[in-house]
Amino acid sequence: MTWSEEPAHTTLLAEEHDRLLDFGASALVHPAGGAAWLDDRGGADLGRGVLTWITCRMVHVHSLAALTGRTGSAELARQLLDGLAGPLRDTGHGGWFHRLDADGRPDLAAGKSCYDHAFVLLATSSAAVAGIDGAEALLAAAGDVFLERFWDDDAGRCRDHFSADWTGLDPYRGLNGSMHAVEAMLAVADATGDDAWRRRAARVAGLVVDLAASYDGRLPEHFDSDWTPLLDHNEDRPADPFKPYGATVGHGLEWSRLLLTLEAALPGNDDRLLPTARLLFERAVGDGWDVDGAPGFVYTTDWSGRPVVRDRMHWVVAEALAAAAALSRRTGEELYDHWFARWWQYAEDHLVDRDAGSWHHQLDERNHPAAGVWPGKPDLYHAVQATLLPRLPLAPTITRAIADGALA
Template sequence: MDSDEHGSRLAAERQRLLGFGLGTAHPLGGAAWLDDAGNPDLERPVQTWITARMVHVYGLGLLLGREDCRPVAEAALAGLTGPLHDGERGGWFAAVLADGSPEPPAEKSCYAHAFVVLAASTATLAALDGGRALLEQATRVLEDRFWDDEAGLCRDSWDRGWSVADGYRGINANMHAVEAMLSAVDAGADPVWRQRALRICRFVERQARGNHWRIPEHYDASWVALPDYHRENPRDPFKPFGATVGHGFEWARLMLHLEAALGTQAPDWLAPAAVSLFDRAATDGWAVDGEPGFVYTTDWAGVPVVRERMHWVAAEAVAAAAVLHRRTGKERYARLYRTWWEYVDTALVDRDAGSWHHELDVHNQPAATVWPGKPDLYHAVQATLVPRLPLAPMPAAAVRAGSTG
């Protein structure tokens, strides 16, 4: 993975991906959901999570020297400072409709806010106008509204007026909060965010270790696990039933980023936890039904539940294998990396219409049961960068410092 030839292939794929989303700007401001051909689907609401991811992606592109990424990043950023922001009550709506009104129920979600922090971090490092102010504003909201210092975790969502917190607690939002916290510190935010990220990771490590390294994703307000949550709706795109294979990989990578960021202050459990999470995800997820690819979810015994192949799972798998190889030097991670990139290259990369197929069926044919279209580029672009970057700082800061992937 460290060869010049492979680096050139990753760079070429990244350029192709960035080209796919150049038309993502939505007339309202923000980034549109992209269809299979990369055209904005204007019938869908403008999503804060997609908009923030596109600020991040095209901010990375700008840092890598592509000036055509600047207007894309600026247009997406304008969505976060404009229609997606609740100027009356603070924070960001999950989405807005075609008339600019918030999509009901107009909730404020940690998942979306975590991506706003990530977007603001990258915008700051890319010197986009308004990036620094957005970072200060977004971290303040994350701290005041979502961070629960007693639990050492983030709450999941509030109503529009910040008066009622949802009783649900979730690991997905906390996972992206960890990424956002580490990125924010790299962009100049208070280093206390790294310690908060560590507290979140410690909770996840304990939960996973007690559950054969399958991560319980869903909890009640007291942080008691809900193992049957969404059993009747296993294909939910954000809160599926059971263990989510891709999150095992993603948490493994984030724990190694955190370990590197903490340096000599890092606890000794982070790397072993990353290895165990990675191994469980690989064992449960890869080609377990006789076909190549990663299943989406399993039950608590590791039996596949949703067998469709999501592009983001493969993206996180190759990224995790790369960082584990960099951290340990063990050849087995390099072998898995090569195997999985071959799968990405042959099954997921769409050389006709562009980007990657976001979902494949059990026979690795394009499908749309969970993810219609090709909404954004976040996972795929990062999969072309992370394998060639240091473990710390996070990608935007690493690229700004001169690492090019």
């Protein structure tokens, strides 16, 4: 029996899941439509406007909660989905805007990204499985946009960014958007039964397997249009929240878990997935955990494994927990249970905010709350999934598994 399967620990995870969902519920819907950015105490920071990816994450979270039977979550998911169907959707050119300002005007200068559209796929697939009105039609539309604009079938990879009217394609290619695209494609496959989405996800994963082998488990994140790594990208902006310089420790952990989900979803597809998942996990732990005089994961390292940004992000711990649980379930090895227990205690000691709610999104290198990269507590996606994934099988993906009654 793994740590998360023990009755007392299952109860602990379930209680934390419910506590998290209390955070910001009454302030979540922005007057302009979609989700408000939540501040440190769960109030709406209306001046930040509405971001598509935040809205999508909260549609996903409350669709999951609706499937667990939580009162009020289905209605919250529906209201947030209305934002995706309405003001966040570009009815002129197609696709979804990145952001609305505080008055509800779209930010055209931000263009359209794979990252945002991957989350639209995730949100609409989860809402469809949860039976939220309008979700199936929105999922079909999101799938069409993604395949037309972001999926490069010749390369088996994702394009990253266009201008708002789709006339300009940025030469930059990125692993962050691709990672969330893999998560979303697996979810769409489970929502629709269309196995082609899993095969697309497997093609992107093949790139990650190759990169992990070539760079000793430190994944390059940034590439040119030919997918040549840009190892010095943003060296002058190392703490960028989406495109930081160097290797992002948390993404190694996130990919570790996703590769195991893919392996379970497509048995026999690639016998390199488990070894790569192990490598990514071991490299992230070796480079990132407790390496600078205080517990916690550093945000990024250089290509030799030296810390660059030492602040601790809550999402990294959440992904570490999910990866440890996945490897424990896949291998049966007690090592991963050890790590899970240690990181859950770290979360309890430093991240879980019993006073104001949710988890602190960022800590400094001495584990004091900070806000240089992530002010406030804008969403619940990573923390909520950390309370659910350890209680689920590796496949199907989280929403379908809960709908099928697999949640412990």
